[in-house]
Amino acid sequence: MRATVWLRMVLVALTLGFTGGALAQANLEINTPAIASLKASMQSRHAQLAGFYASGAVGLTRDGNIALRDANAVPLAQRQQVNSLVAAENQDRAALYREIARANGKPEWENDIRATFAQRWIEKAQPGWYYQNSSGSWVRK
Amino acid sequence: MYRKTAIFLAALTGALTLGGCVTINIYFPAAAAEKAADKIIDEVWQIKKGGDAKNGDKPAAAQ
Numbered sequence A: 001m002r003a004t005v006w007l008r009m010v011l012v013a014l015t016l017g018f019t020g021g022a023l024a025q026a027n028l029e030i031n032t033p034a035i036a037s038l039k040a041s042m043q044s045r046h047a048q049l050a051g052f053y054a055s056g057a058v059g060l061t062r063d064g065n066i067a068l069r070d071a072n073a074v075p076l077a078q079r080q081q082v083n084s085l086v087a088a089e090n091q092d093r094a095a096l097y098r099e100i101a102r103a104n105g106k107p108e109w110e111n112d113i114r115a116t117f118a119q120r121w122i123e124k125a126q127p128g129w130y131y132q133n134s135s136g137s138w139v140r141k
Numbered sequence B: 001m002y003r004k005t006a007i008f009l010a011a012l013t014g015a016l017t018l019g020g021c022v023t024i025n026i027y028f029p030a031a032a033a034e035k036a037a038d039k040i041i042d043e044v045w046q047i048k049k050g051g052d053a054k055n056g057d058k059p060a061a062a063q
Helices: A002-026 A033-055 A076-103 A107-124 B002-026 B030-044
Strands: A058-060 A066-068 A130-132 A138-140
Touching: A033 A058, A033 A076, A033 B030, A058 A076, A058 A107, A066 A076, A076 A107, A107 B030
Parallel strands: A058 A130
Antiparallel strands: A058 A066, A130 A138
């Protein structure tokens, strides 16, 4: 008698466990207010950054950030502006990676998420933009 | 005697399987992360999927 009850309980636990595991694998949580506001801030900044990507002044780094790679491509009057754009963008990106990890209850995933983004930014970059390859040198896409 | 062993084995199997599931969860879900990254990047860079619709998601209206 008791064995049957036990078995039943074990079966229920297994089913729940598998379902939970499968669900957790399917998608990452990215719909939080913090992530939404980071996206919005990066989206509006992109309008200002796009020209610098195209001119090669700013490139995508292999660690999921952006960097000023050729200051000479920026008119003197805009250098201060491009520096602060790059700094602000990298701050938002760091916060984004951290927030996604936290929203999924896995703060320790932050670096994996950063690495995933690093690849995907480069993959989705437009032709002509610069990115850092795995050895750290700049490549024109 | 046998029953006790059976119960013990069943419980052990259950515990191990659950443990396995938890272990799977700890691994980084690379495919899901890639999907999430793509979605966010498309929004930040305003990349439209499926070509030339320029204004919002109006499906290719004439004109």
